[in-house]
Amino acid sequence: MFAVTTSPPVGQHASVLAALGGRIASGALATGQVVTLDGICAEHRVSRSVAREAIRVLESMGLVASRRRVGITIQPRERWNVFDPRVIRWRLDLGDRTDQLLSLSELRRGIEPVAAALAAERADGEQCRVLAAAVSDMVVHGRSGDLEAYLRADTLFHRTLLEASGNEMLRALQDVVAEVLSGRTHHGMMPARPNPDAIALHDEVARAVRLGDGPGAERAMRAIIDEAAAALRAEQGH
Amino acid sequence: MFAVTTSPPVGQHASVLAALGGRIASGALATGQVVTLDGICAEHRVSRSVAREAIRVLESMGLVASRRRVGITIQPRERWNVFDPRVIRWRLDLGDRTDQLLSLSELRRGIEPVAAALAAERADGEQCRVLAAAVSDMVVHGRSGDLEAYLRADTLFHRTLLEASGNEMLRALQDVVAEVLSGRTHHGMMPARPNPDAIALHDEVARAVRLGDGPGAERAMRAIIDEAAAALRAEQGH
């Protein structure tokens, strides 16, 4: 239906961008290290134009800084645009998965309860329907143990909720949350069978939203996040 | 001491980027409208290399999309990277100020209470000291009516709190929050004299953080945001 992030990195420029971004996020290119444009050209067999465009984008993400006479310097993490979906994906795929997921969980604890509260005031009928359907799917696939299908339903639930918040900033975090959920199951940080309590809480959120109960939706959503964080800690503590 | 965001847009490429970004954010270039690369070259008297690099960055921000045979298409707001500091600044400076500030207020209502709670567990002595000093400055300059100095203290307070949260994602929102505070006072959306209650709440947050009282800090911070939103509505309803 839709692949929001640029799924097939087509175009020379996108390949170089992805390659360099990945190497920086993974730490293969360490902070403070410098590379030269010509070096990139040679390594990836591309022209200077292509390399320059890739570098410019990385620079706009705060991953590198380019200075005359010295070259392209990898920037410290503090300068990174940590909300850029591509940066998040690179870090989840190749970098510090666990730290990143813990950070994002703390962020979600702020974001999603507010989104739930707003959604309770603003969600339309269709969105309520989708939320209910998503919960239903979570129940079914949670029982059957089909983690992929469960992930799809879970993602749809959270995306819809953020969408229903009617706030563009929260809506923009759809991809972030989706990446977190996806990263959790695809990197073996989910229990083999989803926690039934978590599903029940999702249902509670859906109901509260439908009834226009802002505080209730906020509370239940907070519980979901706390449960997820606890589960993550448990998995990690293995 | 430091200007975190690229303060003086030096370099041909940065000028074009800022010009186009501003025109898109302000709506002067409407969604769906198309421009050509050659058109940009001619208009800004730059070479294709420079124009291409600017376009690539805009594309990475989701502001435009480039397709062969058709040109460069301005994208709808839903695709924008609304967390990119430059996008936020452009929108605050030239675009839909009020909507943007309301959106950001809702976002802050989620972010900052969580940051306060985390800070209560993680802030070090120095950060507590800075928070206290910032509150003190807010009291002084709030009384004297020096809005610029008040803004500096307020900004320092919120920046320090987000920093003390120890969460990189929250820390990355420092610029966003700072932009909001700055935008509020610089666009005539602040009362002539800051609300003393708001200052008292800041003090309460600082104390709770110092005492390690997470829930208390979270509550007080939530009250700050609610007060700010109410004040904004009042000013707007004028």
Place this chain on the structure above:
DNA sequence: GTGCGCTCATTCGTCATACTTTTGCAAGAG
């Protein structure tokens, strides 16, 4: 008249190259 396919013009994508500008660094003058 309608529908299908083919050609073509347009616009971005990529490459190669030359020139300009900044700036770290080191050698030499005091």
Place this chain on the structure above:
DNA sequence: CTCTTGCAAAAGTATGACGAATGAGCGCAC
């Protein structure tokens, strides 16, 4: 030892050429 000065390295900019995709219009067949 310090300061100046000149050099060279690297990014920044400009230009021109070619390649590739693709929307649009034209023409042909039925």
